[in-house]
Amino acid sequence: MLTIRLVNTSTHPISTIIVDYPSATFGKDKLAPAETFSSPVKITDTGALRVQFTDAAGAIHKYTGLTLHPNQEGSIEIQLDQAGAKAEAR
Numbered sequence: 001m002l003t004i005r006l007v008n009t010s011t012h013p014i015s016t017i018i019v020d021y022p023s024a025t026f027g028k029d030k031l032a033p034a035e036t037f038s039s040p041v042k043i044t045d046t047g048a049l050r051v052q053f054t055d056a057a058g059a060i061h062k063y064t065g066l067t068l069h070p071n072q073e074g075s076i077e078i079q080l081d082q083a084g085a086k087a088e089a090r
Contacts, residue, residue, distance in 0.1 A: 001040045001041070001042060001073060001074055002040070002041050002042070002043055002068070002072050002074060002075065002076065003038055003039070003040050003041075003074075003076070003083075004019060004021070004034045004038070004039050004041055004049075004075070004076050004078065004080050005036060005037070005038045005073040005075060005076070005077045005078065006019070006028060006031060006034075006035075006036060006037045006038075006080060007031075007036045007077060007078065007079050007080065008031035008032065008033055008034060008035050008038060008080050008081070009079045009080065009081045010056075010080070010081040010082045011016070011033050012055070012056035012082055013030055013031065013032050013033065013053060013056055014029075014030070014031045014053050014054070014056070014080050014081075014082075015029060015030045015053070015054045016030075016052075016053060016054045016060075017029075017030075017031065017051070017052070017053040017080070018051070018052045018053070019039075019049070019050075019051050019078070020044065020049075020050040020051070020052075021041060021043035021047070021049050021050075021068055022043055022044065022046060022048075022068055022070075023043075023044045023045045024041065024044075024089075026039050026041070026042050031080065034086035036087060042071075043068045043069060043070055043071065043072045044070055045070060046067065046068065046069050046070065047067065047068060048065065048066070048067055048068070049064070049065045049067075049068055049076065049078075049087055050062070050063065050064050050065070051063045051065070051078055051080075051085050051087070053080055053085070055082045055083075056082060057082075058071075061083075061084055061085065063078075063084060063085035063086070063087070065068075065078075065085075065086070065087035066087050066089060074089060074090060075089075075090045076088065076089050076090065077090055
């Protein structure tokens with residue numbers, strides 16, 4: 001299993017968060033400032049991790065990050081702020 005952790009590093013809420021990874025997707029309605037949310041996922045195909053979210057002003061941001069592989073384990077932290085996102089394998 002791979003755990004994907006979302007972290008709002010900004011001082012404003014982030015909403016309509018969609019995390020797309022090979023073969024599946026999950027979402028989160030809202031993350032308050034400094035809030036985190038984790039979801040365990042099983043990677044079954046090779047492909048990119050993609051994130052889309054809406055900032056406090058209503059602008060939509062899209063991020064394409066790490067390439068994931070079948071049966072990948074560990075964790076990935078996705079840090080979100082009002083300007084964008086970045087993902088790191090942990």
